Amino acid sequence: MGLDRVSRRQFVSGLAALGSLPLLPTGAAAAQDFAGRSLISSGFGGSTMDIIQKAVFDPFDKATGARSTQVPMQSAAALARLKSEAGNPQIDMYQFSGGQEDVAKKEGLIQPLTAVSQLDDIPVGLRDPDGSWVAWAVIAEGILYRKDKIKEPPRSYRDFLKPEYKGHIAFPAITNGYGVDFLVMLARAFGGGEDNIEPGFEAMKKIKGETIFKAASDLPSLFGQGDIWIIPYDSGNAFKLQTSGLPVGFATPEEGSPAVNITAVVAKGAKNADVANAAIDYMLRPEAQIEIARQMRWTASNPKTKLPADLAAEVPDVSQLAKLNRALINEQRAQWIERWNREIAR
Amino acid sequence: MTAAGVMTAGKGAAPSRIFVPVLIFAPCLLVYLVFFVWPQLSLLAVSAFDRGQVSAAHYIRFFSDEYYWELLGRTLFLGVSVTLITLILGVPVAYVIARMRSRYAALLLVLTTFPLLVSAVVRSFGWMVLFFRDGVVSNLLLALGLIDQPMQLMYTLTGVIIALAQVLLPLMVLTLHGVFKSIDPDLEHAAMSLGAPPWLALWLVTLRLAPGGIIAGSLLVFSLAISAFATPALVGGARANVMATTIYEQTIELLDWPFASALSAILLVFVLLISLLYAKALDRRSAGEAAS
Incomplete structure (x- = not known):
């Protein structure tokens, strides 16, 4: 089909720009035959899901003969689905963006990755020490701002308290993963952190009258019709907004860009666990990760991935990202949400 | 089979x-x-267990916390406001269409129900475009001089009430239309021939004969309004939480299924209670009037 041709051409051009031929045969020799088999994975929905389908699953299908389908659901809903189907999963493979893999592992809902040959190439911290999950991409968070309203790019999370932005600030609710990270980074900016969230709540209370939204789908309206100038979010959405023509810039705060792992796991008892393992291995390939970086500005998790110079300038390297203690955050999340609902959203 | x-x-x-x-x-x-x-029943059963033991812990948690009382109050307030607005807006429309002799009456009725063909999600997105600070509503009111500062209905309870009223209005009009249609216009004519001005005839005759339709329409709108999820989630955002969005949050975000099912049970009981009281009150009133 035409679409396949486009993605293949993009692959070839990506490789040409890369100019490093030795990467070509990576895993190609080990291509398995999954003709007639199918793979069902959760997906993030919308254009993100389409891009991942074309950049990863379609070429994987072509190479192995499998048929991969993504079912759109947000990470939290995906975890709920995995839990409700525990023991008899209808979906073989899950993709998470909010640290849900930790909970899934703890509750025994997923199985270790047994046939992902590149797993050891991925740095510790981007993969589970026991091999239960692996991050196949990383998203850099930071500050999105209207370039025409804010001349000097924001430098710190403390800038959200600047009086000149009053009435033009928006931030995500804490049920959104980026909302939790914003709270933690505010705490860090004012002397706290994951283990001392108090300064975060103190700072957020000062801007509780500002606009609070729940989903990334509100971003274009907020910047477009909401008269909003500054929002804590991620580089991927900044790129989407820029592509749609909004004058939005992305700034890396001095406290560091919190990193969001995009992880892949295999459901315990999955009927197509072998296909899922091979697909995850495919996701870790440099050529797939370059394509994802090109189309979404997501950071590659495999250090062997060498981005072409033009891309490298726009996508932060994985070593530049601040790591948050997700386990510690997940432990306190329910408690923070209760408190947030009472002190901030009211 | x-x-x-x-x-x-x-x-x-x-x-x-x-x-x-x-x-x-x-x-x-x-x-x-x-x-x-x-x-x-199995949903309700989940709410009665806490760590494997039968317990009322989830209900105690709800009723001992003023935050959840406020949540319940806000949800019921939303239901009552939406019902009143749709009733006030719906009665004249339904009456006029029902009494119309033009051949366009059927077309008008179809037009009224037309919004039902569009999903509530899409309609709520439409309201979002209008409700933002730089949106149509704010700019229009500014131009008319009714407000002197841009205002934002987005992420407020008022915004949710307006959007939900629009989403549910067709159901009210449809229900009332059927009832008005079945009331003989000659009764109104008789009242007017005895000297009642048209508005009094409408009040004394037509509306008094229509409590069934008013009950049915209000109950339909009320129960749909307080259980609505899409519109409060999209337009209300984080600040205008209602029972439905909180149930979603507890189920999907926090995976606290027992508490979520306790919330659903409480919502269900309150809806039943209010519906019964309302139906009874209207019934008794019309019965009392018929007797006098």
Whole structure:
């Protein structure tokens, strides 16, 4: 089909720009035959899901003969689905963006990755020490701002308290993963952190009258019709907004860009666990990760991935990202949400 | 399959007087039991357990916390406001269409119900465009000089009420239309021939004859309004939390299923209670008037 041709051409051009031929045969020799088999994975929905389908699953299908389908659901809903189907999963493979893999592992809902040959190439911290999950991409968070309203790019999370932005600030609710990270980074900016969230709540209370939204789908309206100038979010959405023509810039705060792992796991008892393992291995390939970086500005998790110079300038390297203690955050999340609902959203 | 089985069974046995209605109801009853009663009961059962033991902990948590009382109050307030608005806006529309002699009456009725063909999600997105600070509503009010600063209805309870009223208005109009249509216009004419001005005839005759339609329409709108999820989630955002969005949050974000099911049970009980009281009050009033 035409679409396949486009993605293949993009692959070839990506490789040409890369100019490093030795990467070509990576895993190609080990291509398995999954003709007639199918793979069902959760997906993030919308254009993100389409891009991942074309950049990863379609070429994987072509190479192995499998048929991969993504079912759109947000990470939290995906975890709920995995839990409700525990023991008899209808979906073989899950993709998470909010640290849900930790909970899934703890509750025994997923199985270790047994046939992902590149797993050891991925740095510790981007993969589970026991091999239960692996991050196949990383998203850099930071500050999105209207370039025409804010001349000097924001430098710190403390800038959200600047009086000149009053009435033009928006931030995500804490049920959104980026909302939790914003709270933690505010705490860090004012002397706290994951283990001392108090300064975060103190700072957020000062801007509780500002606009609070729940989903990334509100971003274009907020910047477009909401008269909003500054929002804590991620580089991927900044790129989407820029592509749609909004004058939005992305700034890396001095406290560091919190990193969001995009992880892949295999459901315990999955009927197509072998296909899922091979697909995850495919996701870790440099050529797939370059394509994802090109189309979404997501950071590659495999250090062997060498981005072409033009891309490298726009996508932060994985070593530049601040790591948050997700386990510690997940432990306190329910408690923070209760408190947030009472002190901030009211 | 079930229906076919029931029919052959009915043919074989000599159909007794009591047996036939039972057989006719059996397929519906079976479907109802399997797909509604049983899931409903097992949902309620989840809320009565805490770490494997029977406990009222989740209900105590709800009723001992003023935050949840406020949540319940906000949800009921949303339901009542939306019902009142749709009633006030719906009665004239339904009445005019029902009394219309033009051949366009049917077309108008279809036009009224037209919004129902568009999903509530899409309609709520439409309101989002209008409600933002730089949106149409704010700019229009500014231009008219009604407000002197841009205002934002987005992420407020007022915004949710306006959007939900629009989403649910067609249901109210449809219900009332059927009732007005069945009231003989000659009754109004009789009232007017006895000297009542048209508005008094409308009040004394038509509306007094329509409590059934008003009850049905209000109950429909009220129950849909307080259980609505899409519009409060999209337009209300984080600040205008209602029961439905909180149930979603507890189920999907926090995976606290027992508490979520306790919330659903509480919502269900309050809806039933209010519906019964409302229906009873309207019924008694119209019965009292008929007697006097």
